[in-house]
Amino acid sequence: MIRLSEIRFDEHAERAVVEVLRSGQLAQGPTVERFEEALRARLDVAHVAAVSSGTAALVLALEAAGVGPGHEVVTSPFTFAATVNAILHVGATVRFADIDPEDFTVNVEAVDAAINERTAAVLPVDLYGQPADIPALAALAARRGIRLIEDAAQAFGAEAHGTPAGTADVGCFSFYATKPLTTGEGGAVATADGDLDGRVRLLRSQGSRVRYRYEAIGHNMRMTELAAAVGRCELDRFDELTGRRQVNAALLTAGLESVPGIQTPLIRAGRTHVFHQYTVRVTEDSRLSRDALREQLAAEGIETGVHYPRAATEEACYGEHSRVICERMPHAETAARQVLSLPVHPWLTDGDIERIVAAISALEPA
Ligand SMILES: *Cc1c(COP(=O)(O)O)cnc(C)c1O
Numbered sequence: 001m002i003r004l005s006e007i008r009f010d011e012h013a014e015r016a017v018v019e020v021l022r023s024g025q026l027a028q029g030p031t032v033e034r035f036e037e038a039l040r041a042r043l044d045v046a047h048v049a050a051v052s053s054g055t056a057a058l059v060l061a062l063e064a065a066g067v068g069p070g071h072e073v074v075t076s077p078f079t080f081a082a083t084v085n086a087i088l089h090v091g092a093t094v095r096f097a098d099i100d101p102e103d104f105t106v107n108v109e110a111v112d113a114a115i116n117e118r119t120a121a122v123l124p125v126d127l128y129g130q131p132a133d134i135p136a137l138a139a140l141a142a143r144r145g146i147r148l149i150e151d152a153a154q155a156f157g158a159e160a161h162g163t164p165a166g167t168a169d170v171g172c173f174s175f176y177a178t179k180p181l182t183t184g185e186g187g188a189v190a191t192a193d194g195d196l197d198g199r200v201r202l203l204r205s206q207g208s209r210v211r212y213r214y215e216a217i218g219h220n221m222r223m224t225e226l227a228a229a230v231g232r233c234e235l236d237r238f239d240e241l242t243g244r245r246q247v248n249a250a251l252l253t254a255g256l257e258s259v260p261g262i263q264t265p266l267i268r269a270g271r272t273h274v275f276h277q278y279t280v281r282v283t284e285d286s287r288l289s290r291d292a293l294r295e296q297l298a299a300e301g302i303e304t305g306v307h308y309p310r311a312a313t314e315e316a317c318y319g320e321h322s323r324v325i326c327e328r329m330p331h332a333e334t335a336a337r338q339v340l341s342l343p344v345h346p347w348l349t350d351g352d353i354e355r356i357v358a359a360i361s362a363l364e365p366a
Pocket of ligand 1: 053054055056079080082083125151153154173174175176185186187
């Protein structure tokens with residue numbers, strides 16, 4: 001079986017976890033601080049606060065930016081549920097802007113058209129590991145006087161025109177088990193804004209800076225020492241593992257780009273792609289539907305994924321929500337019917353990649 005995702009840790013991570021256990025301190029402490037310092041250096045940004053998950057990062061970033069009831073946040077309808085949930089959890093209203101069909105990230109003109117006097121932030125999603133058009137969105141947000149809160153959960157280490165994903169204004173990362181940089185569960189908020197970073201730190205720990213004194217209504221969204229120990233080790237080999245994802249992606253594209261009905265991922269000029277997912281489109285020209293192809297590949301021992309099977313606007317819990325402005329999102333809805341994620345993880349062998357390419361090519365008449 002070729003798995004869609006495979007996670008292997010090395011002996012450094014094993015040792016680091018044992019060290020934390022022996023220290024007796026498991027809750028947020030010096031290891032979290034060292035992980036934050038390493039992330040700051042890696043991202044070349046003034047502040048990074050480690051938190052308990054990517055979802056927590058989004059909630060804290062929105063709250064710390066003062067986004068709440070009465071505000072609208074413009075985001076992508078083609079994303080993981082956490083993006084939309086975070087906006088709703090802080091009490092704000094979700095307004096969608098459709099995606100660019102070529103790279104699956106939010107379309108800048110659509111964002112511009114969706115902004116009004118209630119808009120407090122634009123929240124683009126760096127889908128599959130390629131940043132949205134962050135320079136254009138940052139310029140737009142600055143012009144309209146709103147915040148740019150980047151869902152870079154899938155794009156740690158990617159860049160747009162030399163700027164690391166998540167560092168334009170406020171960036172949210174996830175270190176969930178299958179993400180390219182993992183701590184099991186975890187996340188981080190990156191920003192150059194020291195005041196915002198201070199509020200994230202306050203809110204992640206019950207609104208308390210001094211023990212048992214409270215300045216705000218906060219959460220428990222802290223990262224554990226165990227998670228941070230894993231993260232520090234994973235960060236050390238992140239470039240090597242990401243390089244392997246990128247090589248695997250290039251091999252898949254070379255093998256699949258001439259297969260009729262398969263549209264391989266586009267890497268935009270000026271952007272880098274860390275390939276959290278390698279996602280093709282199965283178009284109308286394909287002999288098999290996306291779902292039939294998926295079943296055939298499963299029968300041949302190749303696991304695939306659909307990220308995501310519906311646009312957010314198509315889910316009743318969002319579509320019928322009083323704080324979701326629900327309009328048709330044709331590009332997102334079409335993408336949801338066509339996308340298929342193939343294995344691209346660092347532990348694939350060349351033989352695995354040949355098997356994936358051969359299986360898909362054989363199913364399509366040349
Ligand atoms: C993974 C992910 C999140 C949430 O991260 P968790 O760590 O699972 O809470 C948010 N947005 C996107 C786009 C993601 O892929």
